[in-house]
Amino acid sequence: MEATLQKIVEKYGKDSARLMDILYDVQTEFNCVSDEAVEKIAALLNISGVDVEQTRSFYHFFTKKPAGKYAVYLNNSAVAEMMGAGEIAKAFETAAGVKFGQVTADGKIGLHYTADIGMNDQEPAALINGQVFTSLTPAKVNEIIAGIKEGKCVKDMITTYGDGVNANPLVKSMVKNNIMNNGPVLFTDYQVGAALKKVVEMGPKAVVQEVKTSGIRGRGGAGFPTGMKWDFCSQAAGAKKYVVCNADEGEPGTFKDRVLLTEKAKMMFEGMAIGGFAVGADEGVLYLRGEYRYLQAYLENCLKEMRDAKLLGNVLDKFKFDIRIQFGAGAYVCGEETGLIESIEGKRGEPRNKPPFPVQVGLYNKPTIVNNVETFCAVSKIIEKGGEWYKGMGTAESSGTKVISISGDCAKPGVYEVVWGMTLTEMLALCGADAAKTQAIQVAGPSGVCVPPSQFGRKIALEDLPTGGSMIVVGNQRNLLKDLSLNFMDFMLDESCGSCVPCRALNHIMKEKLEKILNGNGIKKDIADLEEWSNSLSKTTRCGLGQTSGNPISTTIKNFRNKYEELVKDVDYHSDFDLAASVQTSCNYVGRKPNIHH
Amino acid sequence: MSKPVVATASLAGCFGCHMSILDIDDRILQLVELVEFNKSPIDDIKTFTKMCDVGIIEGGCCNSENVENLLAFRKNCKILISLGECAIMGGLPALRNGIPVEECINEAYCDGPTVSLNKERILPNDDELPMILDKVYPLHEIVKIDYYLPGCPPRADLIWNALVALLTGSKMDLPYEVVKFD
Numbered sequence A: 001m002e003a004t005l006q007k008i009v010e011k012y013g014k015d016s017a018r019l020m021d022i023l024y025d026v027q028t029e030f031n032c033v034s035d036e037a038v039e040k041i042a043a044l045l046n047i048s049g050v051d052v053e054q055t056r057s058f059y060h061f062f063t064k065k066p067a068g069k070y071a072v073y074l075n076n077s078a079v080a081e082m083m084g085a086g087e088i089a090k091a092f093e094t095a096a097g098v099k100f101g102q103v104t105a106d107g108k109i110g111l112h113y114t115a116d117i118g119m120n121d122q123e124p125a126a127l128i129n130g131q132v133f134t135s136l137t138p139a140k141v142n143e144i145i146a147g148i149k150e151g152k153c154v155k156d157m158i159t160t161y162g163d164g165v166n167a168n169p170l171v172k173s174m175v176k177n178n179i180m181n182n183g184p185v186l187f188t189d190y191q192v193g194a195a196l197k198k199v200v201e202m203g204p205k206a207v208v209q210e211v212k213t214s215g216i217r218g219r220g221g222a223g224f225p226t227g228m229k230w231d232f233c234s235q236a237a238g239a240k241k242y243v244v245c246n247a248d249e250g251e252p253g254t255f256k257d258r259v260l261l262t263e264k265a266k267m268m269f270e271g272m273a274i275g276g277f278a279v280g281a282d283e284g285v286l287y288l289r290g291e292y293r294y295l296q297a298y299l300e301n302c303l304k305e306m307r308d309a310k311l312l313g314n315v316l317d318k319f320k321f322d323i324r325i326q327f328g329a330g331a332y333v334c335g336e337e338t339g340l341i342e343s344i345e346g347k348r349g350e351p352r353n354k355p356p357f358p359v360q361v362g363l364y365n366k367p368t369i370v371n372n373v374e375t376f377c378a379v380s381k382i383i384e385k386g387g388e389w390y391k392g393m394g395t396a397e398s399s400g401t402k403v404i405s406i407s408g409d410c411a412k413p414g415v416y417e418v419v420w421g422m423t424l425t426e427m428l429a430l431c432g433a434d435a436a437k438t439q440a441i442q443v444a445g446p447s448g449v450c451v452p453p454s455q456f457g458r459k460i461a462l463e464d465l466p467t468g469g470s471m472i473v474v475g476n477q478r479n480l481l482k483d484l485s486l487n488f489m490d491f492m493l494d495e496s497c498g499s500c501v502p503c504r505a506l507n508h509i510m511k512e513k514l515e516k517i518l519n520g521n522g523i524k525k526d527i528a529d530l531e532e533w534s535n536s537l538s539k540t541t542r543c544g545l546g547q548t549s550g551n552p553i554s555t556t557i558k559n560f561r562n563k564y565e566e567l568v569k570d571v572d573y574h575s576d577f578d579l580a581a582s583v584q585t586s587c588n589y590v591g592r593k594p595n596i597h598h
Numbered sequence B: 001m002s003k004p005v006v007a008t009a010s011l012a013g014c015f016g017c018h019m020s021i022l023d024i025d026d027r028i029l030q031l032v033e034l035v036e037f038n039k040s041p042i043d044d045i046k047t048f049t050k051m052c053d054v055g056i057i058e059g060g061c062c063n064s065e066n067v068e069n070l071l072a073f074r075k076n077c078k079i080l081i082s083l084g085e086c087a088i089m090g091g092l093p094a095l096r097n098g099i100p101v102e103e104c105i106n107e108a109y110c111d112g113p114t115v116s117l118n119k120e121r122i123l124p125n126d127d128e129l130p131m132i133l134d135k136v137y138p139l140h141e142i143v144k145i146d147y148y149l150p151g152c153p154p155r156a157d158l159i160w161n162a163l164v165a166l167l168t169g170s171k172m173d174l175p176y177e178v179v180k181f182d
């Protein structure tokens, strides 16, 4: 073990800021990051054991105990469950002979659940040793487990490949792109390097101005004006600056960045280089969620080809800019830009206090622009075709196009590049969903809004329904509060980083209250409590996760109040406490009969 | 007019909240003027002898005796107050809630570092003993609670202000310092 750890640590230059990579390699090598390994890594990096421990314990894909030589991570997010993940879980358990959360006695197969893996349009899906298995059926599960038992290599078990780059020899993945609507900006012809050749002639100031002219606002969800962000960063003091691309894509129901990364990787890298030129940064980091590691070899090769073509490195002999890829390891909060920065630095992905904002104090405390994959892709096109051209599309406050990931109860789940301003009714028609059979659309994921049919006339636009790209169609056959809201609350409380008490505690309490209501034990006041607590959460937490974590409940109360009212009792107080049931286990264990007096 | 009657109890608590009641210092004399105590560790009356106006409870419920006590309080008090973190949320005792009760019993009676004389691993199972609940419950999950006084323990001033407000019908004085914890 000693020698292997030494080699891994040396591979990353004994740099503790590369702890994420070190832990990943150790996890891959030993199937876990044991306490012993933690201590040894700490000694080799000359940092304290708790510094290593706190990073290890933060991320879902780093495990203290062996996760199984074949570690299966089945997605149990809302849409996965809607598409039958429950049945798939049973099939895995039967075939493997262990329950989820367990590893077989021989250490070969481990079954684990995981949050949304960005495959909502081809669920049920699972990751096995980093490879994606989509559209699972019980028969396929049996085949997979049989293969594992024979000791097959996971990669060899993938025999049919998805479309486009998914079939590239460097990817060979069964993932499908499902591009259902090509738009004028992103899913269209694109000449690698054309924009970069233009910017070196324009100069940094003009580039920032062009981005401002386009009116583009961030595509990661918050919608901050990109030109303004770049302007702030370019003016920030200091010679060293960074460009970070946020490809964490953890919001359940969003998978458009995965498709952009697959089909338009160079367009995005070029956008990052343009950003570097504009703000005066010479280093870029692509923060890619661990779930998309199957794209690593392909993306590294794109970077290499761009270096060879002088589109990275010594860019066109005019400026220096290069990019490295940093992988996450299963933590939604790392999509929050400051949590992401902490993670790149090898730490727990706990969001920082803002201000200062990353444009002032970012990666390694240097001025940094953090932008979404789609934002960088769009910038390449904006430079190529001009800000005015871009501004000509969309609505007053949302210029250009948006890539929407649509999943759930519709005939054509997939990605759609549309001009901002389409109504939900139009989107439903586009994705082949019957509006009459649709009880709700979840826009912008769990942290967004659950929209009722009476509001399907609303527009996808920052001034009406803002979104980072997730749209989940919920058919009439679903139990909205159970299948969606409750699942989302589970997600929120799992993913809270735990820094702020309200986010850590209130989400639990709210989830339990929702369960109480679903079990028929709720009272009217519970609804009022839930509304009030969501409001507290939005005001008393540090980052966007906590601020919106009550939304799965508060937006359904707002738009589907009758669903709650049908379930609650109209009394002052009601308790579901059952003394006999609650003493049963302990009485059995100590060997006595319960004696209940009243 | 007869004085309002107050009862108090400590369930799964540490008596710290009761200490905080006593911490109102010389105002305890005013309190005795203002109210009559019934069942309470303060006067050692063990069972209710009459209907009370206010019941103040520290600690949550960890066993069947706690539950019976709490039900008796609800029956015999017009107003019930959860006093302190344990009563409101379960508090420290609720740290066991994530751990199976069997493991807790083992730790307490067999495997804990301070257990040395129980080689036969005898577990307490006499019928007279309270039965352990599967987890520690906050009071409001078992009976209706009218008011909550937060803190661990709540400050003496908070308790005093609350009691005065309740007994005189005036508005409660809630300065920021008495409910701010960090």
Ligand SMILES: Cc1cc2nc3c(=O)[nH]c(=O)nc-3n(C[C@H](O)[C@H](O)[C@H](O)COP(=O)(O)O)c2cc1C
Binding pocket: A217, A218, A219, A220, A221, A222, A223, A224, A226, A246, A247, A248, A249, A250, A251, A332, A333, A334, A335, A336, A337, A338, A370, A371, A372, A373, A375, A543, A544, A545
């Ligand atoms: C909990 C949380 C998760 C987030 N996840 C992502 C994400 O996966 N991708 C992303 O681009 N932005 C995400 N964001 C938004 C980022 O903080 C940030 O606003 C964005 O990356 C900025 O890029 P943009 O201006 O190009 O949108 C997330 C925010 C929060 C609070």
Ligand code: SF4
Binding pocket: A333, A350, A351, A495, A496, A497, A498, A499, A500, A501, A503, A504, A541, A542, A543, A544, A545, A546, A547
């Ligand atoms: S709001 Fe939640 S996720 Fe965000 S910093 Fe606070 S505890 Fe962490």
Ligand code: SF4
Binding pocket: B012, B013, B014, B015, B016, B017, B018, B058, B059, B083, B084, B085, B086, B087, B091, B092, B151, B152, B153, B154
């Ligand atoms: S709230 Fe604090 S002081 Fe009161 S009983 Fe619980 S632990 Fe003791």
